[in-house]
Amino acid sequence: MDIKDLKIFQTIAEEKSIAKASRILYMTPQGISKIVKNLEQEMGCRLFLRNKSGMELTESGERFLEYAKKDIADYYQVKKDILHIEQRQKKVVDLLSAYGIIRMVTPECIIEFGRRYPDIEFHYREYPDLQVERLFAENEGNVAFSIGEFDEELYHVVPIEVFQLQLLVNEKDPLSQKESVTIEDLKGRPLYIESSQFALYHLIVKKCEEAGFQPDIAFQTSGFSLCHKMVKANKGISVTVNFVFDDMKEEGMKMVPFSDGNYEWKVCMITRKEEEENEAVQCFRKFIQEWIEKIKRGEIIR
Structure with missing residues (x-):
């Protein structure tokens, strides 16, 4: 056998x-x-x-x-x-990334890394953020991009950028006239949102339950694009972050901030503490940090 x-x-x-x-x-x-x-x-x-x-x-x-x-x-x-031993010896970056993060750091970042370090073997896989966490905990990959807080006893955690989640509404929606909203403004409204495989879903559902109601989830999806499309058609509301909103450049929609608590979309890069980082992973981490700083300074347009 x-x-x-x-x-x-x-x-x-x-x-x-x-x-x-x-x-x-x-x-x-x-x-x-x-x-x-x-x-x-x-x-x-x-x-x-x-x-x-x-x-x-x-x-x-x-x-x-x-x-x-x-x-x-x-x-x-x-x-x-054995794969991790071979990757460490052969200068391999095996990246697991949550959906949306490459859009945030820009695809050009990965292209430029390959140009600068042609001797480093690079692998890239994309999943919902909670699936990335599960796979990484099961020893898949040697570096990960994901969303949320991570156990710093298990991982080296490098914060990349933090975004405030905001309510996405059509300009014809009465909520678009408000300076800010609370979670209770979602009550009874058709909500288009990322699926339960994403941390964002659980954050919003938890906030609604704490406010004493269940959100009216019209549809769950695997990314922001469909949410934006349905809001543009004035079919309901959604939750998004500013770089996605700016990237899609859709007219007739507005983001409204929440005023009743912390609604963070925190992007982090993680590696395992128990696993010796290879030279390739160290180069990649330094490169990403420098790239994000260039974005913040306006030297790279997202």
């Missing part, structure tokens, strides 16, 4: 069906059945009982699943550990 066989066994156990497992694994049911048969022959026992409700683990199958999960987890952890 190998790790692939164990993953197939685990999938069947979780789905309780060879047919469902075959769709997930992109394998034929016949191929999966053959692997199960081989595992049972190798272990000298029945691992599954086949009945009308599907594939049920036997007592031996339950014990085998415990060891299979551990072996699978150990295998992937070793792969990640």
Whole structure:
């Protein structure tokens, strides 16, 4: 048996069906059945009982699943550990970034880094911010851009920039005439917002719940663009940050600040304290800090 066989066994156990497992694994049911048969022959026992409700683990199958999960987890952890060793030795930057942050630092930043350091191997992956945090905690990548506060006992945290979240409204909306708003102004209003995979969503929902109501979420999305589009059409309201608002340059809309608390969109760069930074990551961190300072001084237009 190998790790692939164990993953197939685990999938069947979780789905309780060879047919469902075959769709997930992109394998034929016949191929999966053959692997199960081989595992049972190798272990000298029945691992599954086949009945009308599907594939049920036997007592031996339950014990085998415990060891299979551990072996699978150990295998992937070793792969990640070795990858990090190789990245450290080979000058690799493996960046996980939350959506929207590259727009904030500008794509030209990454292009210029590649030009300045052609000997550094650069990898870039983009996800919702909470997914970035989860993946980075699971030892994916060696540097991350994300949103929020981070445990400084676990990570080296470099604040990049802090933006105040503001309410985005159509100029025809009565809220556009206000100097500022509170969270209660969202009550009963169709709200277009980033999904629950983003910290912004949880901040706004928490603020609404603290004010005693549930927000009327019309739609959840994976980025700011759709939110801006729906507000422009006067279909509802949203929450945004100024650099996205300026970047989209949409007429007929207005940002209104919140006056009832802290609504921060805090961008940070993080690396793991337990992991020795390679030279490439150190160069990248210094480059990003210098780039942001140039943006703040107006030398680079966002």
